[in-house]
Amino acid sequence: MNKKMIFRILIGLVVIGAIGAGVAYKMWTKPHPKAEDQKGIAITTVALAKEYGADEKAADAKYLNKVIEVTGIVGESEKNQDGGLMVVLQTEDPTAGVQCAMREKNITVSKGQNVTIKGFCSGNGITGVSLTDCVIK
Amino acid sequence: MKKIILAAAILAIASPSFAQKLMSRTAKISFNATTPKSPEKIEGVNNEVACILDAKTGDFVFQLQVKSFKFERELMQQHFNENYMESDKFPKSMFKGKITNFGDVNLAKDGTYKVTVSGDLTVHGVTKTVSVPGTITVKGGTATASAKLQIKLADYKVDVPSVVGDKVAKDAIITIDAALAQK
Helix, strand or coil, X not given: CCXXXXXXXXXXXXXXXXXXXXXXXXXXXXXXXXXHHCCCEEEEHHHHHHHHHHCHHHHHHHHCCCEEEEEEEEEEEEECCCCCEEEXXXXXXXXXXXXXXXXXXCCCCCCCCEEEEEEEXXXXXXXXXXXXXXXXX | XXXXXXXXXXXXXXXXXXXXXXXXXXXXXXXXXXXXXXXXXXXXXXXXXXXXXXXXXXXXXXXXEHHHCEECCHHHHHHHHHHHCCCCCCCEXXXXXXXXXXXXXXXXXXXXXXXXXXXXXXXXXXXXXXXXEEEEEEECCEEEEEEEEEEEHXXXXXXXXXXXXXXXXXXXXXXXXXXXXXX
């Protein structure tokens, strides 16, 4: 092997290393996915709650971790301990609303307002179906 | 006279001094598995925890969606969901138990009460009985429940691959903070 060859191999290794480091850096710093960048499954809060009430496993297969767009009437809202807003949309069951944890803190909604909220479905719980990282459409 | 007694009876039934259930949809649970060797803090926060305390019996339930934990780094959040907690398979974690010394707590009187909560904790599909010390702070009609516990990830079959070794703690510290209100 002559010197030229060794030099080329070295350059090659450096380039591969740089690409690898670039890819790793990109993965490490990749942003959170945003609901508004994806097409959501449109559904009413009443229908969503009914599907989860009837068969949670089947509903999870359809909605869990997917972007959904729920339309419903604001029942109440609750501030969390870090100042974030949780908007609860009404369903037919007064004890189980569709809970939407909003991404932005300075959002205002009023009770009785009809809204469409887009977010990631995180499943069903004791106080209703949850959506996280939500935005108002 | 009869009317007064009747009215008093109705009043007594209709307005119990304390609603039976205290709840929150926005209780906060954070998860920390940082070690001195971690390249940066490994911490996730869930501000969407549902929590119900039965004000008569001291029955206490917490439930959270694993996917609602937020990490600063998306990659960490993704690994937490996909590799460690397998949140597609086990979307929820839950605690169902009781305040064992509920008799010491007076929800109608402002103060800080030391409590012990015992019950079943289900994480990653594995249920274990735990007993956790905590406090309940009552102030003007709201009760805030706080606790801190350490859980061994291996107990809940959460595998930390040997590649990351000492960069992820074997025992995670869980901090709970729930501001409960009458509903």
